Amino acid sequence: MKLELLTPKEMAEADRLTIAHGPFDGIGLMRNAGAAVAAVVLDRFPSRRRVHVLAGPGNNGGDGYVIARILHESGVAVSLWSSGTPRDDSDAAVAAAECPVSRRSLADFDAGAEDLIVDALYGAGLSKPLADDAARAVSLAAARRLPVLAVDLPSGVSGESGMVLGSAFQAAVTVTFARKKPGHLLLPGRGLCGEVVVADIGIAASVIVSLAVDTFENQPALWRQAFPSLDVDTHKYRRGHVGVFSGGATSTGAARLSALAAARAGAGAVTVLAPGSALAVHAMHLTSIMLRKVEDVAEFAAVLGEGRSSAFVLGPGFGVGEKARDLALAVLAAGDRLGEPAAVGLVLDADGITAFREAPQWLFEAAARPGAPALVLTPHEGEFARLFPDIAGSEDLSKLGKARAAARRANGVVIYKGADTVIAAPDGRGVINANGVPWLATAGSGDVLAGIVAGLIAQRMPAFEAACAGVWLHAEAGRRFGPGLIAEDLPAALVPILAELYGADGG
CATH class of the missing domain: 3.40.1190.20 (Ribokinase)
Structure with a gap:
């Protein structure tokens, strides 16, 4: 049971340590993440007419480019909508270069009633309200009641607090990586994540242990x-005595x-x-x-x-x-x-x-x-x-x-x-x-x-x-x-x- 909850900063450190010590480099982790999400799309949403991948400029968007490539190679009808351009020397730029699906501006995003949205815009690290093009996509998805699969966290939800920064997608499924984040469990974020799937992308348990995480899911x-044990010679006072103070007659x-x-x-x-x-x-x-x-x-x-x-x-x-x-x-x-x-x-x-x-x-x-x-x-x-x-x-x-x-x-x-x-x-x-x-x-x-x-x-x-x-x-x-x-x-x-x-x- 993976009980640790990682803040966005701790998740970034887990990525850094994994990249520093192997076996995966940054683009390797990104490819693993994209493949994990694509597998969930193919398993959970096989009958959707078209999959719309919304890709942001950072690593979450990089995951989106990998997802779009794999779905395209699997014969799925894919549309790719981008918000911003990945930095030239980034892993996201490598993923974008590997993706054969043509990009269109998120400002022009549209989708039909039989389609699926893959939200790979911002994920857990967002610290400010969504930009206008992303907020418009959130409104369109809600108005048309389109199913959304979120990558890491629904864009607009803080991975740290679970709070909504302006507006956020309502996901049917959220695929996150290595461990959940506090925002997956704290309200209102928890209510926006839908089912949460934790995917293994190659971050070792020893890396998580090295972070000395102090936040956990209650299981x-x-x-x-530490739960009390019942020994053969247990008697009632060895099991403890509780006193409960009472109020008055009424x-x-x-x-x-x-x-x-x-x-x-x-x-x-x-x-x-x-x-x-x-x-x-x-x-x-x-x-x-x-x-x-x-x-x-x-x-x-x-x-x-x-x-x-x-x-x-x-x-x-x-x-x-x-x-x-x-x-x-x-x-x-x-x-x-x-x-x-x-x-x-x-x-x-x-x-x-x-x-x-x-x-x-x-x-x-x-x-x-x-x-x-x-x-x-x-x-x-x-x-x-x-x-x-x-x-x-x-x-x-x-x-x-x-x-x-x-x-x-x-x-x-x-x-x-x-x-x-x-x-x-x-x-x-x-x-x-x-x-x-x-x-x-x-x-x-x-x-x-x-x-x-x-x-x-x-x-x-x-x-x-x-x-x-x-x-x-x-x-x-x-x-x-x-x-x-x-x-x-x-x-x-x-x-x-x-x-x-x-x-x-x-x-």
């Missing part, structure tokens, strides 16, 4: 080795969702920590999940004093205010006691995040203290803006860049939720999730996610890996369940997925 292979459901999710994720014991006013309500609903009265920091200290290492969830349905802040800070102050941590992690969600809106530095400083439990923040866009208003308002940062900046500032892991959820660690690692589905956008879904992550942290899974695993599991449960999903469905939907992860041996 089990990324965190499977706001108890969110805490129960988190608690059930933590239990399904494998925590050996889960306790709802509730004010006295909510105990009776919880008692009517809880069976295997325990219940404990916690009104304030003093009563919470008694829970910590019992010596069971715990991960905690604070925020779902809790309410915003001083009590939320005090309890969160109390968890983060529960460092090592006689060599054994009194708490291993805090997942701060919803009201727990908003409670620090006026004093975020209190939270960040508490998380930075030596020996502090791991902090995981799970904001959606609005909550992110409350805690990190300057970062949220930056026009220079992608969603991935914003999550990274927030994680560094917070001294914790940030799960920046959305259809393209990003997970970032304080050390700069970033992961983009791609298996989310629209029906996860339902009340209580985030409460379940917080519980899953806490359940994994309680089992001593490192916080960043637990966050990545929790996001993937949550999304996969929603994907498999399908339309009609409500939050109550998610914990049980985890069961078959966990069974697959553990395998028949349970390990």
Whole structure:
């Protein structure tokens, strides 16, 4: 599984290293790329009347000249439309010289209803809006609903951020090379790529490793080795104990969702920590999940004093205010006691995040203290803006860049939720999730996610890996369940997925 995501600069460096050390030179890589795209055209679009290759002036256009040549040699009707001329000493110029298809100006581009467009204009490296001739081609393709196969990335989409620079093609298929780029997974780029095919063009895995890439696609292979194992002598407290703070009597459901999710994720014991006013309500609903009265920091200290290492969830349905802040800070102050941590992690969600809106530095400083439990923040866009208003308002940062900046500032892991959820660690690692589905956008879904992550942290899974695993599991449960999903469905939907992860041996 090729999990690394390469920025345009990293991809350019991978090309450079491959050219420097072989076995392929620049034109060799270009020929390989063009051949890979041409193969997809012939396989996926065999019945198209004519293929229109749109070629830009750079390397992406060079790929286009190779594609046009191979399709022409294969007997396909090809039209070649160029925007600009390749530099004389470039690989693209060599590819253009080898192409027997006559070129016409992109400004005159036209296509029929039975045709296919191959977009080889700019690819992932574009840093400014499309020129007028390219923008006109985008409009024509959209108006006539023509299928588009994009080379590397639909022109107009930033490979770095996934943002659209002016206008962009809507592709049915995108063929990229060696590895995906962040723009393939971040919105709105992800929605414009269609199916993404990653083609091997001769860039060795060792070259990718040498780049020390710190951005990845979220897949089990990324965190499977850190996933909790189940030993023969495992008992419930060895599997971790999660405490979920509850709101008052009329706001108890969110805490129960988190608690059930933590239990399904494998925590050996889960306790709802509730004010006295909510105990009776919880008692009517809880069976295997325990219940404990916690009104304030003093009563919470008694829970910590019992010596069971715990991960905690604070925020779902809790309410915003001083009590939320005090309890969160109390968890983060529960460092090592006689060599054994009194708490291993805090997942701060919803009201727990908003409670620090006026004093975020209190939270960040508490998380930075030596020996502090791991902090995981799970904001959606609005909550992110409350805690990190300057970062949220930056026009220079992608969603991935914003999550990274927030994680560094917070001294914790940030799960920046959305259809393209990003997970970032304080050390700069970033992961983009791609298996989310629209029906996860339902009340209580985030409460379940917080519980899953806490359940994994309680089992001593490192916080960043637990966050990545929790996001993937949550999304996969929603994907498999399908339309009609409500939050109550998610914990049980985890069961078959966990069974697959553990395998028949349970390990």
